[in-house]
Ligand SMILES: NC(=O)NCCC(=O)O
């Protein structure tokens with residue numbers, strides 16, 4: 125069994141880096157704080173005797189040798205970047221649970237057949253740069269390294285220059301790194317486990333996701349003299365589309381999701397009719413056909429609005445991955461470990477994307493969920509119980525041992 | 531008659547300060563560029579032999595002595611601050627038309643009975659700081675100097691510190707400055723004159739205005755796992771209120787106006803359900819009772835939305851002035867000058883607020899409108915014809931002479 129207190133202490137120490145006044149964390153991808161977070165974890169890995177390599181998209185692999193070091197490693201991991209108003213557990217838990225697994229193996233001088241590795245994937249959150257889950261996406265070939273390098277934040281800084289600046293532009297070719305099997309422990313980020321009073325979520329599948337940038341172009345004009353009938357108000361047209369995003373999701377329950385999270389209004393002055401509005405659209409579903417239908421309905425609504433209003437509307441898809449089903453070998457390993465340890469459990473479909481869905485394209489993969497308070501994540505008040513985090517880490521340990529062999 | 535070419539040249543020279551790539555001007559109130567704009571105009575005034583005083587809210591009065599210097603001066607003026615994506619004429623025209631009037635009086639060695647003054651009022655636009663029309667508002671006692679000093683821009687900089695920084699925190703007590711009559715020349719900023727093919731707009735009245743800050747507070751949560759039915763999405767609720775702002779205006783034609791120009795979403799991340807949205811509301815009408823009704827309907831809709839959604843919604847009024855009717859003495863002076871000069875003319879209600887409406891509280895006041903291209907203002911493509919600007923300035927000259935006496 126792992127050391128729950130040690131895991132908790134590491135989580136709290138990492139949470140100091142980028143800590144916010146409201147008890148959360150702001151550690152956006154490829155910022156100085158991201159560097160500090162990575163450095164702290166890498167330091168811990170070295171103390172635990174692990175060897176560290178970094179690939180060209182900044183993914184970090186921290187390796188504990190196996191008896192047969194030519195075997196493909198059994199990998200776990202997640203990310204240490206956070207949302208602008210994020211919590212202490214999202215991502216960080218998966219990485220530190222991996223470190224705790226290795227520390228536990230060291231404590232008990234256990235030698236695994238295959239090597240065991242812990243990965244830190246770059247820019248999982250997708251807040252600062254799209255595509256989301258960038259490091260694992262490049263790793264599995266979902267999009268190219270050049271696409272990722274060229275991604276810019278709102279200030280025009282690119283992924284490539286920021287990777288170099290923080291010293292995490294490694295030399296290894298992404299994807300060259302072998303993976304025998306991949307597991308990821310994560311807080312659920314939704315209310316299902318807590319509502320059902322279960323400790324461990326076995327994750328059979330992850331919803332697919334479609335992200336868009338929508339730009340509505342109207343005509344800037346003075347808010348006073350311009351008659352209502354002559355306006356080309358980009359914000360009013362945008363508001364109608366924003367509402368449709370949610371309406372579409374409501375039409376495809378129970379797994380349809382629709383969110384507008386980001387909005388920019390130009391010129392953003394009180395007495396100017398907005399000339400341009402840019403906003404993000406996030407559509408999800410666990411069923412691929414329904415996600416396609418939602419996509420089509422979005423396109424149709426935009427086309428209709430364009431016709432009816434005469435305003436310019438552009439809709440560009442900026443991220444997409446289909447729903448993902450995890451490999452039975454890994455799902456069963458998680459289920460078996462949970463049973464052996466005697467934790468209450470249920471299956472939970474993931475609404476959040478995770479690096480595991482890209483890992484699943486190159487190796488058998490599975491996930492372990494633990495409850496989070498009120499199902500709240502992507503919020504500074506995100507919280508989780510030490511006992512649940514410990515349980516998830518124990519399941520991770522046993523699932524990995526089952527795959528790695530002792 | 532004034533010198534139209536000289537007026538145009540001065541307008542184009544001033545438009546260099548803060549010139550934008552699209553041919554507009556960005557010269558926000560109390561920035562370094564505002565200082566440069568003021569310095570240029572003040573320099574021209576000194577060359578024309580005028581004496582300059584600055585009051586404690588940064589209003590500048592440039593004085594040409596009269597034969598009887600104890601008489602209250604006949605004042606004209608406007609502002610040199612602009613919108614973030616503003617034009618070359620809004621405000622700037624009114625100030626430079628005043629300078630051109632003085633230059634013309636000098637050319638012809640005309641001595642007026644009363645002194646003639648040109649005013650630059652501080653922060654008319656209200657883009658960077660509210661209340662809007664701040665300098666003239668403090669001058670006429672619509673709100674206090676302390677209220678104005680405490681106003682902050684989005685970065686937390688105050689009016690008082692910015693006035694000091696740019697060197698325009700003067701010593702004169704605002705409002706102490708006597709005004710015998712006030713005239714203001716301005717582009718119409720709407721389509722009425724151009725549509726009717728008229729050159730001069732006589733302005734009987736200005737719409738009243740109510741500005742609000744609205745804040746909707748929901749609950750940040752993850753855009754994937756959070757079921758649609760459990761969301762407290764601040765943006766969706768805000769979108770409904772934004773649409774109602776426009777719907778209210780449509781219910782009170784022809785002079786009802788409703789605009790949402792400024793929006794901020796928190797935390798503004800693609801995969802986070804917005805926890806808070808702040809936005810501005812601008813309601814206008816030329817009829818005071820209807821403006822009140824619009825205000826009441828806004829409050830009622832917000833209350834209803836609060837009840838129905840359970841989200842927190844705050845609505846704070848941040849600027850207000852009632853509709854304004856100009857003094858017959860000044861309106862008639864404008865009308866008479868227009869007739870004498872033979873320009874085509876019509877009455878035009880102003881949808882934009884102007885410093886003249888605050889001047890009107892302390893002295894008889896009137897305005898002169900000239901057409902602008904396609905009725906577009908608060909836009910970098912704002913444009914006006916040299917011949918129209920010249921005509922408006924001639925009317926200003928003769929209306930002022932009529933009041934000042936020769
Ligand atoms: N786990 C997580 O928060 N991932 C971010 C990508 C997403 O929006 O699902």
Ligand SMILES: NC(=O)NCCC(=O)O
Pocket residue numbers: 346347348395620654655656662663719881882883884
């Ligand atoms: N003239 C002008 O643009 N004034 C700004 C105040 C308003 O919004 O009416």
